[in-house]
Amino acid sequence: MDRWGKKGRIAGVSLAILMLSSTASPAHASRGYSSSSAALASPPAATDQNIPAPPAAPLTVAGMVFRMDPETPRLEVLTGVGLALRVLRIRCDESTLIQEAGKQVRLASLKRGDPVRVTCRPSVEGYVAIRIEVLPRPRAEGETP
Amino acid sequence: MKLGSRARAALLTSAAVLTLWACEKPPAPGESLRGLTAQERQRFAAGRKLFAQEFTPETGLGPLFNEVSCAECHEDPDLGGNGDEVEVHATRFLSDGFCDPLAELGGPVYQQQVTPALHDALGIDLEPLPEEATARGMRSSPDLFGFGLLDAVPDSALLAMADPEDRNHDGISGRPNRFVDGRIGRFGRKAFVPTLSEFNAGAFPNEQGVTTPEFPDEGTVGGTPIPAGIDPLPEPEIDSRSLALVNDFVHFLAPPLPGKLTHSVRRGRSVFQAIGCTLCHVPSLKTGASPVRALAYQRVYAYTDLLLHDMGPDLADICLGLATPSEFRTEPLMGLGLSKTFLHDGRTSSLEDAVRAHGGEAQSTRDRFLSLTPSQRAALLEFLKSL
Numbered sequence: 244m245d246r247w248g249k250k251g252r253i254a255g256v257s258l259a260i261l262m263l264s265s266t267a268s269p270a271h272a273s274r275g276y277s278s279s280s281a282a283l284a285s286p287p288a289a290t291d292q293n294i295p296a297p298p299a300a301p302l303t304v305a306g307m308v309f310r311m312d313p314e315t316p317r318l319e320v321l322t323g324v325g326l327a328l329r330v331l332r333i334r335c336d337e338s339t340l341i342q343e344a345g346k347q348v349r350l351a352s353l354k355r356g357d358p359v360r361v362t363c364r365p366s367v368e369g370y371v372a373i374r375i376e377v378l379p380r381p382r383a384e385g386e387t388p
Numbered sequence: 389m390k391l392g393s394r395a396r397a398a399l400l401t402s403a404a405v406l407t408l409w410a411c412e413k414p415p416a417p418g419e420s421l422r423g424l425t426a427q428e429r430q431r432f433a434a435g436r437k438l439f440a441q442e443f444t445p446e447t448g449l450g451p452l453f454n455e456v457s458c459a460e461c462h463e464d465p466d467l468g469g470n471g472d473e474v475e476v477h478a479t480r481f482l483s484d485g486f487c488d489p490l491a492e493l494g495g496p497v498y499q500q501q502v503t504p505a506l507h508d509a510l511g512i513d514l515e516p517l518p519e520e521a522t523a524r525g526m527r528s529s530p531d532l533f534g535f536g537l538l539d540a541v542p543d544s545a546l547l548a549m550a551d552p553e554d555r556n557h558d559g560i561s562g563r564p565n566r567f568v569d570g571r572i573g574r575f576g577r578k579a580f581v582p583t584l585s586e587f588n589a590g591a592f593p594n595e596q597g598v599t600t601p602e603f604p605d606e607g608t609v610g611g612t613p614i615p616a617g618i619d620p621l622p623e624p625e626i627d628s629r630s631l632a633l634v635n636d637f638v639h640f641l642a643p644p645l646p647g648k649l650t651h652s653v654r655r656g657r658s659v660f661q662a663i664g665c666t667l668c669h670v671p672s673l674k675t676g677a678s679p680v681r682a683l684a685y686q687r688v689y690a691y692t693d694l695l696l697h698d699m700g701p702d703l704a705d706i707c708l709g710l711a712t713p714s715e716f717r718t719e720p721l722m723g724l725g726l727s728k729t730f731l732h733d734g735r736t737s738s739l740e741d742a743v744r745a746h747g748g749e750a751q752s753t754r755d756r757f758l759s760l761t762p763s764q765r766a767a768l769l770e771f772l773k774s775l
Contacts, residue, residue, distance in 0.1 A: 305569035321491055321568045324602040325581050325590015326477075328491035328568070355486060358570030380570035 301373060303362045304331060313351040318372060320361055333363050333370045343377035353377065415642035417533055417726060418466025423682035424640055435637025438630050439467055443596050448625030450597035451506035451618050452499035452515050452609065458634065461529035461595070468641045470727055471529035474734055475595075476500060478521035479706040487707035493518040493611040496708060497594040509615045516610050523713055525705030527577060528734030531723045534643025535575075537688035538720065539584040540675035543572045549670065549693045560667045560749050562695030565709045565717070574694040577732040578708035579717035585635050592626055599623040600631055639680070643688060644723040647774035656771025659764050663756035668697055668718040668749070691721035691775065700747020703731070714748055724775045739769055 306322030309330055316335045323329050341348050353359070358378040363370040415422060420432045440459040443449035454475050455461050461471040476498045480488040489496040499515045507513060517524060552563035564572045565579040575581040581590065592598040599606060604623040606614050647653065660666065669691040678684040696715040704714035716732060730742035746754040757765065
């Protein structure tokens with residue numbers, strides 16, 4: 244006995260084709276999620292058990308200018324992952340390269356809240372900045388700076 | 389031309405298989421998205437086990453922590469669901485509008501439990517709040533169903549809905565929050581965290597005191613270093629592979645299935661739109677590209693715009709990122725029918741009270757809700773419970 248009938252069969256096959264087409268979309272790069280790894284969009288890890296870093300390896304972090312003192316000269320960057328946040332204290336010296344939109348700027352021009360990417364090297368006195376890059380940020384139409 | 393009996397049988401069998409596949413039972417809460425590959429399903433299952441794994445001080449728990457496992461707070465009605473735990477956040481809102489998350493003083497998450505070793509060393513039962521905090525916020529544990537789809541919605545979709553200056557004069561002025569590095573946030577009640585992976589990676593150290601490759605230090609007790617020898621396990625206490633599996637479990641959790649679309653639910657949905665709820669609780673968002681096919685180009689009926697809105701002084705608590713104390717992310721309403729408590733702090737078990745608590749930008753919509761007839765109001769609440 245044909246329990247479905249012709250219409251039922253057509254509906255079933257059509258539904259199946261529809262479902263197939265709805266899941267057959269191209270898979271390009273996402274906003275950073277990867278199924279096979281954590282693929283965090285956060286700064287490179289300071290420590291990774293798979294790639295043990297030597298003590299003197301440079302550290303790169305992205306974060307926000309939290310405090311800045313051009314006299315000392317020192318920079319404190321608020322960084323972290325998710326809601327796990329920390330403040331990284333970094334010393335600058337005459338060789339520290341500070342850039343915004345490709346142009347060299349002075350430490351004193353940085354403001355609290357500026358998003359930055361900092362590459363620094365560990366020293367006996369703490370981290371020393373090698374390069375500080377002020378990051379651009381996309382804005383919504385009408386969004387105030 | 390007539391088909392032979394074998395050809396007819398083959399055709400019917402194919403149609404039956406396709407129909408059965410097409411009519412596959414929808415995922416129940418805690419199950420994975422449909423359409424995952426076999427490898428993705430394996431990773432979901434492996435991640436599920438780690439999600440339920442209970443840590444001890446010997447395996448990395450603490451010394452400060454909120455709970456012993458992810459599942460402890462996300463368990464109802466199944467793994468990945470909501471929980472009755474409420475945690476404590478605190479920040480400092482400065483007069484110039486800058487938000488200090490008190491990261492140097494243990495913030496913004498203040499753990500409510502300590503290991504016996506830390507208790508013996510310092511005589512504390514929880515992480516004390518610093519005097520510098522200007523506000524404390526309680527945070528309930530939401531379900532995580534469908535969050536992988538929210539993660540896959542492109543930033544551009546959020547920016548397209550933002551209207552910070554209320555240029556369309558509808559009284560609603562949503563804006564995106566930003567993480568510390570300037571990226572657009574969407575996860576957490578203040579929409580501070582950009583991606584689900586990062587939220588998960590931050591939850592291990594914050595919620596269980598388990599250090600990760602991305603956050604390999606135990607932090608402090610309110611800014612004071614943890615006494616030596618209290619947590620001798622080397623960092624990180626969870627490896628990248630385990631973290632990735634937990635991420636996969638959370639990303640692949642299917643969104644909750646809405647309830648039956650009865651006449652009353654349909655009516656409530658119309659009322660929900662008519663009084664303006666959908667201006668913030670946008671019914672659906674579309675995901676963008678994703679390496680996971682089941683997450684790519686899907687419509688997710690989340691009822692949120694993932695943007696910040698001013699909710700008025702009565703709900704205000706902490707600041708975070710650009711979010712002022714009274715600004716909150718539009719809470720996704722998918723899964724609302726599974727919740728026993730409502731609002732960001734779980735302050736009420738009455739859905740109607742939760743609607744009544746809406747202020748700020750939502751006040752005019754709230755007032756329209758209050759002026760509904762009893763049957764319209766009942767229909768709207770029934771619709772919400774169906775989500």
